[in-house]
Amino acid sequence: MIHPHLRKIMKKNIILTALFVMICWSTFAQQALSGGSDLVSPEVHENKTVTFRIFAPKAAEVKLTGDWMPADGRMPGAAAMSKNKDGLWTYTSPVLPSNLYNYSFLIDGLKTTDQNNVYLIRDVASLTNIFTIPGDRADRYDVKDVPHGTVAKRWYDSPGNNMRRRVTVYTPPGYETAKDKLPVLYLLHGMGGDEEAWPALGRATQILDNLIAQGKAKPMIVVMPNGNVAQQAAPGESAKGFYKPTFQLPNTMDGKFEETFPDVMKFIESNYRVSNKKADRAIAGLSMGGYHSLHISRFYPNTFDYIGLFSPAVLPDRKASSVVYKDFEQTLKKQKDNGYRLYWIGIGKTDFLYKNVTDYRAQLDKIGLKYTYQESEGGHTWTNWRDYLSTFVPLLFQ
């Protein structure tokens, strides 16, 4: 399809036409191979069903697997697609509740991305296509026509790890020109994640933009560090080059991240116009990041007034050698005695960590550390973590 405006220009200008044709050449050729450039997939309909399309005339069987489908035993759910006489396969989903979804095609068993959808998110070593269904949930993290903060990828020095490390920093709209000191939320990822996880999978910066625009959250800086101390930066962003990412890295959950956490705080507090008062500091994280938040806030027991544990990997029987894990209950009591404004815990009813969190709550009850507790449907998912962030952030710095 050539845009009518372009057609007009083309008539007028043979050189611009050549430009267009030549630059498009490889794209055109690729599209010829993959079945035409006019294929739209996915197509989100007004009624919130979604049609997926793939041109694969030689395939014997094409399925669609999406994270809204119930699992089939140990395999993700999948639905058969229908082939027409030209080799175009289609599948239309049932009405889907508002959310951000992942999907892939299974072509004769081979998992592939949708070549007609350029929107993908990486989770560890998997890349999957995404789309959103508008409504309550997606309204929180779809990009809206509101003022947007700045998202910076920046490097800081971590003497404790003897390396330069990469961090994602969100500064709210107007930060650069305002004068007042802002509060800070440190937002930590889970195992297999890095400084790209909350911005990409968690859509943290869109959530903040939208909450601030609605007046539901105070303007704040959000700091998303890399929680893997063996890693300088997300895969592909360090001198290690393009390697295959792995889920587990050395020195994970051994205390080193907690021990060296002051490095990133020091960097932020000396490089951004932020308050260094306890009342203006929050820390939260998902899964391993919940574990990190629990331990950091307890190990430095007079540092954070706001703590958020999202599906936290509470492992109270840790026997690792780090000083961080010593005197667990004693330091937790100290944290309680020092005072805080919010200790927030969220977990899904079917999360495999549900029992751990229940046990941890009993421990908190025993020592009298008050917390706000939210139990949601579902399990250990980004759907829950995006929800928890959207609930947690409006409670901060009020």
Next chain:
Amino acid sequence: MIHPHLRKIMKKNIILTALFVMICWSTFAQQALSGGSDLVSPEVHENKTVTFRIFAPKAAEVKLTGDWMPADGRMPGAAAMSKNKDGLWTYTSPVLPSNLYNYSFLIDGLKTTDQNNVYLIRDVASLTNIFTIPGDRADRYDVKDVPHGTVAKRWYDSPGNNMRRRVTVYTPPGYETAKDKLPVLYLLHGMGGDEEAWPALGRATQILDNLIAQGKAKPMIVVMPNGNVAQQAAPGESAKGFYKPTFQLPNTMDGKFEETFPDVMKFIESNYRVSNKKADRAIAGLSMGGYHSLHISRFYPNTFDYIGLFSPAVLPDRKASSVVYKDFEQTLKKQKDNGYRLYWIGIGKTDFLYKNVTDYRAQLDKIGLKYTYQESEGGHTWTNWRDYLSTFVPLLFQ
């Protein structure tokens, strides 16, 4: 493959094991479907050949298409892959010169990405996997163990376009803590690109980090705006949501971008610690961005001391109505008379714009506007534009 360190932890801690297994579940399942997680593709060998692997037992024919292969008529080049008894297809390339390469698989004619390679770059509506071959060229833009600048995605107000617009800003290492005013390079993309093109396809920020670390370039700020005035931001980054990107947009190359260019300059000069002297301002761009650089530097003829035209889409017979394109030769003469330090032109010998650039050079010769000219092998490619940027940047602000 489970990391030995993890195996040790697993033995010690049943909960961490559960965490690992549960979070990996969907990854494991996907990997079971696609042939195991231990598959490495691409594998760049010491001798600079590359092996590609894909597990597709049911496919009848699998080919690899890569941008180093000679074109086959109007189709990109492709090489047959070999299947073993288990259904694993492999192909090993010849020795490749150092560069950044793109490739895709063609599975029974269907173009797909490599599920074992998480590194992709988007070009308009195509996503292809990438890898680099170490050596002279890739040394310029591979991430090295050197100080890294900050890369920020930021929004500014463009009254001329009546919209908020997104811009990528690179600030060099140490910018945030230094005191001196820095020079600025405005770096413009080609048709089909946006504010993500130079950072992703052009690896501009890595090129700057490396040149600055080697003392070959002055520390400078690099501003990469979105050159499509109909667009607030790259696809997926505005309230338009997730739509299929198109090559051509309304109001492209009609003068509006040049007319409203002062909006982005004003934003940069009032929000960054930069010099606003002509001697500290450079503008460069590729293809349509070269066209923009030519016209902006001529239309505001006493603004830039450094101009870089990379494979510029020189369209001297423009008859568009914008005031920008009026009095072409007169304003060019004025630019010459006002003085400048560098007018740099680069073009590939097989570029379809070669003749246009030759004609434009004749025009410059006629009016006596001196320029530096570099003719390279190849055509209208990112390989050339990365090279041109690497050559151009060390000449700035000296």
